[in-house]
Amino acid sequence: MNTSIAIEKLGTPRTTGPFSLNTIFANFPERSARKGDTLLKRNHSLGYVFFLTQGMVKTLSFYPEKNKEVVNGYFTAGEMMNLEVWHATNNPKVTLKVTSAKAVYKVIPINDFRALVLQNQGLNQLMMTILLEQINKNNDRLHRLLLYKSRQRVVQFLLDYVNEIGQRVGYEYVIKKPFTHEEIGNLSDTSRQTVTTVLNELKSKNLIHFTRRYILIRNLEALVEESKKEG
DNA sequence: GCATTAACGCACG
């Protein structure tokens, strides 16, 4: 994989331009939330989709037979959330929680959303694309769990992370952390302690540097190699 | 071996 090309794709073109989601949802008011706030409570009764314009939100599913909530993934600016309500107007398992300091989002009732999609062929196509991307992302996560060991998954998560929200600084990349080590563990299917040790190992190799506020990728190429390397 | 859980001390923000 050519990471330099992948990095060039940074940004969210879907949020600008005449056919962007921002334009399509222009009439829906923006709402603001802070870290830890819940956008969608588990067992809510009404169907809404959400459009995230700023910040980061994680989704969790609840499994009553285990009495446990597991992290499904996270959304960044420009993404649609809770699209599952398209075929069932409520989504009782799912919770949406803000993980960044601040999040700005729009709430679109499912009936309004359906009407928009049915009258707008472009939006229809875009939704297909977005859904497939979300499915692919989940597939990739599952495949990584099957094919790679935990330390590699942490490195792979870092690479995803820098692609999505990293900022280029000279030859390095900075990620401002909306995640704790525990959350990184949830998302790369490993434990908090493993995340800590892997990150410190990468730090000692001078591939990355980090504090509680940010992660600096010092050597992206080497990190890509690290993600492929066996145990 | 490879990773998880528990446990505890420490210090960042």
Next chain:
DNA sequence: CGTGCGTTAATGC
């Protein structure tokens, strides 16, 4: 000053 982090020992497969 709370909780997120770093480390290690015990345990499982």
